[in-house]
Amino acid sequence: MAQASAAQASAATIYVLNGPNLNLLGTREPETYGHATLADVEKLCAETAAHFGLKADCRQSNREGELIDFIHEAREKKAAGIIINAGGYSHTSIALHDAIVGVKIPTVEVHVSNIHAREDFRHHSFTARAAFASLCGFGIDGYRLAINGLAAKIGAKAKT
Ligand SMILES: O=C1C[C@@](O)(C(=O)O)C[C@@H](O)[C@@H]1O
DSSP states (O other): OHHHHHHHHHHTEEEEEEOTTGGGTTTSOHHHHOSOOHHHHHHHHHHHHHHTTOEEEEEEOSOHHHHHHHHHHHHHTTOSEEEEEOGGGGGTOHHHHHHHHHHTOOEEEEESSOGGGSOGGGSOOHHHHHSSEEEESSTTHHHHHHHHHHHHHHTOOOOO
8 A cells, every 4th residue: 555655656756858958048049048047947847747736857967878767767766757858869869769669658848949940950859759749949838838738648637
């Protein structure tokens, strides 16, 4: 019984994964990514997740392998969902695609900028292919929208 409660508690966690250079949000190309910082993103995610009774476990890494380890950890911890902005790895990483497919956790891809209105090399995303939904171009509000969509997908109800 105690074990079942622990599993339920961890199932109420979503992982919010940010990839390379997203630690520079706020100072990095503000004309493209805005002025909000990664701390702002993580606060927004924590607040939005809490609205659905979920906990946001936010991680950032500039290393592909570490992002893959986070995805594997999400499965070990029985996370209810993943929000991922893999930054430049979105466009290059078959390994991240395979990790998302492999763990079978409902995943939403987010990009701060509208990748389709930018250079051709940003138009394809391996992580989008592995996710059940993808959104881009809403600035950091995309993370809030992604959590709303993920909550609907996993049946997490908004707390009044
Ligand atoms: O690092 C990033 C950020 C990004 O993922 C975004 O959030 O808009 C878009 C990517 O093309 C870029 O490499």
